[in-house]
Amino acid sequence: MSILINKNTRLIVHGITGNEGLFHTTQMVAYGTNVVAGMTPAKGGEWVIEGKIPVFDSVKVAVEATGANTSCIFVPARFAADSIYEAADAGITLIVCITEGIPVQDMMRVRNYLDQKKVRLVGPNCPGLLTPGEAKVGIIPGNIAIPGNVGVVSRSGTLTYEVLYALMMLGQGVSTCVGIGGDPINGTNFIDALTMFESDPQTEKIVMIGEIGGTDEEKAAEFIARHMTKPVVGFIAGQTAPPGKRMGHAGAIVEGGSGLASNKIKALQAAGVRVATHPEEIPSLLF
Amino acid sequence: MKLHEYQSKQIFSRYGIPIPKGRVATTADEARNIAIELGGRVVIKSQVLVGGRGKAGGIRLAKDPHDAEETATQILAMEIKGLPVRKVLVDEAAIISKEIYLGITNDRAARKPVMMASSAGGVEIEEVARITPEKIIKAHIDPLLGLKDYQARDIAIGIDLPKQHWKLFNQIANGLWHAYQDCDATLAEINPLVITEDNRLIALDGKMLLDDNALFRHPDLAELRDLDVEAPAEVEARKYGLSFIKLDGNIGCMVNGAGLAMTTMDIIKLFGGEPANFLDIGGGAGSNKVAAAMKIILTDPNVKTVLLNIFGGITRCDEVARGILVALAEVKPKVPMVVRLVGTNAEEGRKLLSEAKMITADTLADAAQKAVSAVKTVKAGR
Numbered sequence: 001m002s003i004l005i006n007k008n009t010r011l012i013v014h015g016i017t018g019n020e021g022l023f024h025t026t027q028m029v030a031y032g033t034n035v036v037a038g039m040t041p042a043k044g045g046e047w048v049i050e051g052k053i054p055v056f057d058s059v060k061v062a063v064e065a066t067g068a069n070t071s072c073i074f075v076p077a078r079f080a081a082d083s084i085y086e087a088a089d090a091g092i093t094l095i096v097c098i099t100e101g102i103p104v105q106d107m108m109r110v111r112n113y114l115d116q117k118k119v120r121l122v123g124p125n126c127p128g129l130l131t132p133g134e135a136k137v138g139i140i141p142g143n144i145a146i147p148g149n150v151g152v153v154s155r156s157g158t159l160t161y162e163v164l165y166a167l168m169m170l171g172q173g174v175s176t177c178v179g180i181g182g183d184p185i186n187g188t189n190f191i192d193a194l195t196m197f198e199s200d201p202q203t204e205k206i207v208m209i210g211e212i213g214g215t216d217e218e219k220a221a222e223f224i225a226r227h228m229t230k231p232v233v234g235f236i237a238g239q240t241a242p243p244g245k246r247m248g249h250a251g252a253i254v255e256g257g258s259g260l261a262s263n264k265i266k267a268l269q270a271a272g273v274r275v276a277t278h279p280e281e282i283p284s285l286l287f
Numbered sequence: 288m289k290l291h292e293y294q295s296k297q298i299f300s301r302y303g304i305p306i307p308k309g310r311v312a313t314t315a316d317e318a319r320n321i322a323i324e325l326g327g328r329v330v331i332k333s334q335v336l337v338g339g340r341g342k343a344g345g346i347r348l349a350k351d352p353h354d355a356e357e358t359a360t361q362i363l364a365m366e367i368k369g370l371p372v373r374k375v376l377v378d379e380a381a382i383i384s385k386e387i388y389l390g391i392t393n394d395r396a397a398r399k400p401v402m403m404a405s406s407a408g409g410v411e412i413e414e415v416a417r418i419t420p421e422k423i424i425k426a427h428i429d430p431l432l433g434l435k436d437y438q439a440r441d442i443a444i445g446i447d448l449p450k451q452h453w454k455l456f457n458q459i460a461n462g463l464w465h466a467y468q469d470c471d472a473t474l475a476e477i478n479p480l481v482i483t484e485d486n487r488l489i490a491l492d493g494k495m496l497l498d499d500n501a502l503f504r505h506p507d508l509a510e511l512r513d514l515d516v517e518a519p520a521e522v523e524a525r526k527y528g529l530s531f532i533k534l535d536g537n538i539g540c541m542v543n544g545a546g547l548a549m550t551t552m553d554i555i556k557l558f559g560g561e562p563a564n565f566l567d568i569g570g571g572a573g574s575n576k577v578a579a580a581m582k583i584i585l586t587d588p589n590v591k592t593v594l595l596n597i598f599g600g601i602t603r604c605d606e607v608a609r610g611i612l613v614a615l616a617e618v619k620p621k622v623p624m625v626v627r628l629v630g631t632n633a634e635e636g637r638k639l640l641s642e643a644k645m646i647t648a649d650t651l652a653d654a655a656q657k658a659v660s661a662v663k664t665v666k667a668g669r
Contacts, residue, residue, distance in 0.1 A: 077500065077503075078503055078504070100569075101500045103471050103498050103500045103501035103504075104393055104471075104473060104500065104501075105393075105400075105430065105468065105471055105498065105501065108393070108399060108430040109430045109431055111398045112398065112399065112429060112430050112431050113431060141599065141630050141631050144630065155546065156544060156546020156547065157544045157546065157547075158542075158543055158544030158630075159544060159546035159549075159550050160546070161547075161598045162550070162598055162629075162651060165598075165629060165630075182545055182546065184393065184395045185393075185395065185398050211546055211549060212549070214395045214396070215395075215396055216396075219396075237546045237547075237549040238549040238553070239553045239556070240534075240549075240555075240556045240562060241549055241552070241565070242532070242534065245532050245565075247530075247532065247545055247548070247549050247565055248530040248544075248545025248546075248549075248565065249545040249546070250500060252545055252546075278557055278651065278652060279550060279651060280650055280652050
């Protein structure tokens with residue numbers, strides 16, 4: 001078992017003919033992900049990746065033709081919200097949006113629309129999902145994690161890779177890695193991922209990587225204290241970030257005293273979470 | 288991106304929100320002429336993008352055009368919190384009987400915009416929230432539906448606004464919502480919205496923050512950016528799509544990914560060093576972007592060592608390595624460089640860099656420690 005993606009994932013890639021889309025689709029296919037279709041407007045009828053993957057003009061048609069159930073979005077920010085609506089309306093049940101820089105009001109509309117449907121969005125502005133040995137959806141390098149019992153959930157991209165890599169160096173594997181993304185409005189938050197890990201039999205321990213901005217970590221801490229039976233180890237990035245400045249991620253900002261790393265660390269520690277002082281310390285806290 | 292008061296109020300005015308008569312001036316002479324046009328008393332308001340203009344003496348009353356000219360001369364010569372005053376807004380003076388706060392911002396936790404109002408206007412809303420939170424009336428707005436009339440009415444009731452003002456208040460609340468939505472604002476604020484002695488409602492002050500990610504659909508608003516509030520290096524970085532924030536330390540950082548960039552700063556501090564900057568070269572950064580990043584870091588004279596921490600995902604390590612080589616050839620840095628490459632195409636990247644004189648590191652902790660000790664070596668003058 002794992003969460004969100006596995007061998008049964010049938011993936012459609014939005015923006016498959018673009019540079020990044022094509023590069024990462026190649027990587028996903030090489031990893032063994034079942035990529036069944038691609039989508040780029042006006043490129044319908046073409047075939048990519050050595051003629052193995054058909055490209056469609058419409059997600060609805062692609063879903064009907066290929067049975068795709070998961071979508072991965074690589075389109076530019078100005079078109080990304082439309083791609084999410086299209087995937088949701090076409091019956092896709094899991095949408096992973098890699099795109100960074102989507103206007104926040106677009107995301108508020110998207111999120112409020114998706115809340116009325118049974119669709120899970122992961123991201124945007126995220127590295128996607130990796131279930132080692134089974135499938136990867138997004139851009140997480142496949143060679144830095146092995147199958148195992150640690151669930152990883154993170155707001156960051158490369159920082160997550162650090163943690164996966166550090167775990168692998170110690171021979172520790174991962175059930176699923178969930179990149180929830182660095183935007184202020186996202187589809188899946190810590191509590192959603194923790195809930196899924198708690199009920200996943202393969203996952204025995206969880207690593208949660210947060211950062212400054214917002215109060216999602218504090219809410220997750222409350223949730224952990226009340227509902228989690230599995231141990232959680234945490235890390236919070238941005239202790240040295242100056243207030244009022246957006247640290248790269250749209251959501252990483254300390255505003256009006258809210259969003260401080262110190263508050264998040266305190267809340268997590270109070271909930272029994274062991275918080276690492278730097279990412280390479282995480283494995284030693286897990287075992 | 289922040290808009291000036293006068294820019295925000297001009298936008299509000301287009302959405303049916305009453306604002307004082309007035310115009311912006313860049314010279315004392317202009318200020319006098321505007322005061323003549325307006326007749327009577329005027330307020331001279333410095334247009335700088337910092338809070339506390341009033342306390343700093345940057346907002347003053349003038350009783351006649353001559354006084355307006357003198358006051359404008361003084362204010363235009365001021366610097367407020369390090370920012371030069373380049374413009375003043377000359378507004379007709381209002382006689383205030385009541386001050387209200389009205390604003391819209393993004394509520395992250397609720398994933399919706401929230402309209403907030405308070406009968407305690409003229410004070411910063413954070414201050415009101417801290418001292419008298421019960422005085423803040425909130426209404427969450429469904430982003431798919433927009434502000435509903437009943438919500439505006441509920442807010443008017445909540446702040447005890449006399450009934451005679453409800454109709455205009457509804458127009459103002461709706462105008463503010465549409466301005467916020469149409470401009471892709473993250474904050475649209477009227478503080479204070481005043482009831483004048485002769486019973487008019489006027490937006491005396493205005494503030495808007497815009498979503499940088501949405502500026503692609505607002506080229507007109509993007510042009511309004513005031514570069515005075517930004518460090519030149521940050522402006523330069525933006526040109527290359529880099530995310531850069533200057534800090535006070537001496538270890539320059541070049542990292543891919545915001546979370547890892549923050550962590551790199553944190554770990555430098557953890558091992559006794561001080562980061563000189565936050566710099567995320569972003570996903571898929573090509574060699575020209577990396578070269579630009581390197582130049583920006585090295586223009587800071589405080590930088591005594593540079594730490595490059597690259598974990599390859601979208602960004603391929605060989606591409607970064609090529610960028611580093613291009614940058615090294617161009618910039619010829621005099622300071623030690625510590626480099627760590629891991630992930631996609633890391634081997635190729637390391638091979639490319641093996642010729643360059645750089646200190647290499649395997650782990651993040653190792654890299655941070657090597658950077659911290661490199662600074663000490665530089666300081667010892669070796």
